[in-house]
Structures are given as structure tokens and as C-alpha cells.
Amino acid sequence: MHCNAQVTCANLDRPKEKRILDPYYRVVSDHSNACTIAKDIQTQKGTKPVYDDKYSEVDEYIENAFRLNLRPLDNTRAGNDETDDDKQTDGVRGQNRTTNTPTKRRQQRSRTVSSLVASFLNGDDFEVQLPKTGLISLRNLFIEIDGQQLGDFEDSMRIYYGRARLNKSPNDNGFSVRFANVLRHEELSVRPSFFISNELIRQSGYRKFQQATLEALVTSKSVDIYILSAVGPYLHKSGKYINFKLEGLEYLEYRKD
Numbered sequence: 455m456h457c458n459a460q461v462t463c464a465n466l467d468r469p470k471e472k473r474i475l476d477p478y479y480r481v482v483s484d485h486s487n488a489c490t491i492a493k494d495i496q497t498q499k500g501t502k503p504v505y506d507d508k509y510s511e512v513d514e515y516i517e518n519a520f521r522l523n524l525r526p527l528d529n530t531r532a533g534n535d536e537t538d539d540d541k542q543t544d545g546v547r548g549q550n551r552t553t554n555t556p557t558k559r560r561q562q563r564s565r566t567v568s569s570l571v572a573s574f575l576n577g578d579d580f581e582v583q584l585p586k587t588g589l590i591s592l593r594n595l596f597i598e599i600d601g602q603q604l605g606d607f608e609d610s611m612r613i614y615y616g617r618a619r620l621n622k623s624p625n626d627n628g629f630s631v632r633f634a635n636v637l638r639h640e641e642l643s644v645r646p647s648f649f650i651s652n653e654l655i656r657q658s659g660y661r662k663f664q665q666a667t668l669e670a671l672v673t674s675k676s677v678d679i680y681i682l683s684a685v686g687p688y689l690h691k692s693g694k695y696i697n698f699k700l701e702g703l704e705y706l707e708y709r710k711d
Contacts, residue, residue, distance in 0.1 A: 462581050488532070507564075508585040514561055519581040519589055522611070522682070523564035526704050527659040567613065569709045570595070571680050574613075584611050596680075599635045600647065607686045612699065614687070618679040620671045628652045631679060637696045639689050646687050648708075649699040660704045670706075680707040 459512040488547040507524060512527070565573070574596050581589045597607065599616035617634040628651040636643045655665055670695070671677060687696050700706060 466550075487567050493631075509583075510552050510586070510632055513583065513585060516581070516589065519562070519583045521562050521564040521583050522585075523566045523569075524682075524702070524704050526702055567680065568707045570613065571615075571709070575702075575709070583633060587611070595659070597635060599633050601636055601638060601643075604637060604639045604687060604689065611682060611684050612686065613680050613682050615678060615680040617676045619676045620668060622669070622672055623649070628655070629672070633679065634676060639696060640653070642689075642693070642696070645698050646696040646698060648681065648700050650672075650700060654700070654703055660703050663703045663706070664709070669709075678709040680709075681705060 467559070506578070509521060511599075513521075559680065565582070573580070574592055580590050581593055582595055583589055590610075595611075596613045596615060601613055617632070618631050621627075621630050621632070623630055628649055630647055630649055632647040633643050634645065637646045638644075650663070650668070652665070655663055655668070681698055681700065683698050684701070685699070686699055690697050
């Protein structure tokens with residue numbers, strides 16, 4: 455397969471009695487150019503993607519709870535970065551659209567990451583339904599990066615946040631984001647980071663993540679960064695770094711002073 459993409463086993467380090475989900479494997483770094491899987495993915499980019507909201511039939515409708523709105527903002531119809539879906543109607547969502555015989559079920563209200571951040575900063579609290587893991591309060595959904603050990607984190611989606619700086623990649627292929635506070639893995643203590651690729655920026659319709667806007671942040675002071683992550687921070691295969699994987703710009707938010 456000729457690929458060095460890093461695969462991590464989520465939840466493996468957590469005691470069995472504390473697991474919400476069984477250990478599962480996730481690819482947390484990019485495929486190499488020679489990877490046959492990467493070539494298949496590149497070929498499929500020419501087809502129109504089907505939106506998958508991460509929820510399935512096991513996630514039953516829960517009244518008065520919000521789901522995550524992870525619908526990418528199409529750059530062909532750029533609009534409000536904080537658009538939510540607050541309607542409750544009968545309809546088909548997410549994975550149901552990928553089948554030939556979609557199942558009709560109630561559509562639940564949803565919030566984007568940007569909207570959840572706004573509510574969190576406003577001091578609000580309400581129930582959020584996470585895929586396959588049930589309900590969590592808005593206040594508990596957010597985790598500040600503040601010197602924790604990697605094994606301390608929960609095994610489901612959380613929004614990690616803290617002060618961070620943006621820098622342009624030396625290869626000019628995107629931006630690196632490095633948090634001000636550290637995380638730890640055993641004796642290692644390092645500031646965690648993640649990467650925003652130019653490819654993600656080109657595919658996105660978010661105004662706040664346009665190339666020129668991010669370049670302006672490079673020369674500014676640090677900003678507050680919020681990243682939604684299903685697997686949380688992970689140890690890089692070199693054993694020297696702690697990283698997050700950015701799934702898409704719909705998983706990210708930042709706030710300037």
C-alpha cells in the first residue's frame with residue numbers, strides 16, 4: 455500500500471470499566487501520495503459527496519436536545535458561517551440518504567460548532583446528543599487544554615480549546631496551529647498542535663477560514679481556538695509530539711480578542 459499514515463487505536467489505554475465505546479482504529483494523519491487508498495479517495499473527489507451527519511438509527515430522537523451540525527459549507531454558496539438547523543420536522547437525515555430505501559424519522563434540531571462556542575461563551579447550558587454515545591451537557595462538552603495526561607480524556611467527541619498561535623507551513627501548504635498550554639503523555643510534556651491544509655481551505659466556503667484571513671492571524675496575537683475531535687489528542691508516531699486531527703473546517707472555530 456506504500457503509506458505511512460498513522461493509525462491510532464482510540465480508547466485502548468482507558469480501563470475497560472471507563473470506556474463508553476470499545477477500542478477502534480482511526481487514521482489520524484495524511485496518506486502518502488503513493489498510497490492506493492489515497493488515490494481512490496482522490497478519484498472519488500470528482501463525484502458529489504453525500505452528507506453524513508455521523509448519526510445512525512441507534513441514535514434515537516431526543517426532544518429538546520441538539521445534535522451536531524457537521525454539514526460542510528459549500529464554497530459555491532458561501533454564506534453565514536454560523537447557520538444552524540433549529541426546525542423539528544419529519545425527514546431523512548445523514549446516513550439514511552446513502553441507502554436505496556431511506557427510513558423516515560424525525561429530524562432533530564442541530565447546532566454548528568461555531569454556534570455551540572457562542573452559547574458556551576455566553577454561559578448557556580443545554581443537552582447535546584453525540585453520535586452513538588448519548589447526551590452530554592454543553593458545559594461538559596468543552597475541555598480546556600491545561601496540562602492533562604492523554605489518558606485523562608473521555609473516549610467520545612469533545613470540543614478542546616485554548617489560546618493558540620497560527621504559523622504558515624515552511625512548505626507553504628497550509629497553517630500549523632499550536633496551543634499555548636501543554637498536554638502530557640507519561641514523561642513527555644509538549645504543546646499540542648494540528649494542521650490546516652491549503653486543500654481544506656480551497657474546498658471550504660467559510661469566510662473566516664479564507665487564505666487571506668488566516669494569513670492575517672499569523673501576524674496577530676494568539677487567538678482562542680476550539681476544535682471538535684472524535685478521538686481527541688494523540689501521540690505522534692515519533693513519540694515527540696501531541697497532535698489533533700482536523701476532520702474539516704466545520705470542526706473548527708476561533709475567536710479573536
